[in-house]
Amino acid sequence: MSESSTERHSDGRIARGERTREAIVEAHAELLREGVLKPTAKAIAERAGISPRTLWINFKDLETLLEATTAYWLDADAVLRTPIDASLPLAARIDQFCRQRALRLEHLAPAARSAVLGEPFSPALAAARRELIERLRRDLLETFPAELSAAGGVDGALCIALMAAASGMTWSFARDDLGLDVDAGTAIMRDTYARLLGA
Structure with missing residues (x-):
């Protein structure tokens, strides 16, 4: 893989990670707006369209x-x-x-x-x-x-x-x-x- 391709791959991975984190935060916010005062990791992940494992990969705790x-x-x-x-x-x-x-x-x-x-x-x-x-x-x-x-x-x-x-x-x-x-x-x-x- 060329250096340019490697950089694009890295940039794409970073962008995807940022979009995933934004989706998690937005999912958390949506649940709060709906009156779920203590949403579980499972509920947040489901709303964001990801697995709980992916949630904790993006947020360590x-x-x-x-x-x-x-x-x-x-x-x-x-x-x-x-x-x-x-x-x-x-x-x-x-x-x-x-x-x-x-x-x-x-x-x-x-x-x-x-x-x-x-x-x-x-x-x-x-x-x-x-x-x-x-x-x-x-x-x-x-x-x-x-x-x-x-x-x-x-x-x-x-x-x-x-x-x-x-x-x-x-x-x-x-x-x-x-x-x-x-x-x-x-x-x-x-x-x-x-x-x-x-x-």
Whole structure:
């Protein structure tokens, strides 16, 4: 086999491996969206159209798979983020922030429900939660800089209260425990933000 043919063969193998890994992660995500909170390797492999052995060839253990899956959800969350102009009137910023936050929380909800079960035992899931908390903090600082600066910054009670009001746990309480729809959950978040920010 010529050097060129060897390189093409190697590139093709790498590309196939990447497609297989992507199919596994997508299969895992699909099962979470369908409410399967702890999908088995067999279920993930079947959904991806591969054998369990192939799954574990591509991901050496569950933690490695969770690292890839959390990266998938975090990447998707980042795509949904749109910067909000901090010079807009406060009411407009609150409305835009809460609408966007609800969209992102609703998108992440299937993964969040599953993560609750595994987070105490998974560094990947714990790291993903920390990253999402930091994203929320950064979004608040960029959207409400003047208000937060006047109220103690990121360590102030106002910032902490705003984070709590827009957290995944609060969204889950509204959607899953109280049975509210997305519009009602968003309205409650918006009203809470208006009260906290004095809008």
